[in-house]
Amino acid sequence: MPIYEYECKSCKTKLEVWQKITEEPLKICQGCGGELIKLISESGFILKGTGWYVTDYARKEKKENKKEKEES
Ligand SMILES: [Zn+2]
Incomplete structure (x- = not known):
């Protein structure tokens, strides 16, 4: 399962989430409700x-x- 990295546009919180490829990407920051940007993970996997x-x-x-x- 790949790791997806997200950064919140509002509070700059970075998240690393294990998700199935078929899973919907996260869009909302759970901390502040801001918009999440999907980053390209540095993970080799x-x-x-x-x-x-x-x-x-x-x-x-x-x-x-x-x-x-x-x-x-
Ligand atoms: Zn946030």
């Missing part, structure tokens, strides 16, 4: 098209896990 970020991230994780095991 959304960059399915490019793929390199996800792959690189996964590789890094694996390497770090291995390192931890060796040290302990």
Whole structure:
């Protein structure tokens, strides 16, 4: 499930929301009732098209896990 990031136009609150692709985007800030703008998330999971970020991230994780095991 991708993470969608929103910013409120009025109070500048940023929200990160896990939503299904089929779910309606949020439009109203729950804090002040202002208008929410949908931001492009920096999460690698959304960059399915490019793929390199996800792959690189996964590789890094694996390497770090291995390192931890060796040290302990
Ligand atoms: Zn707001």
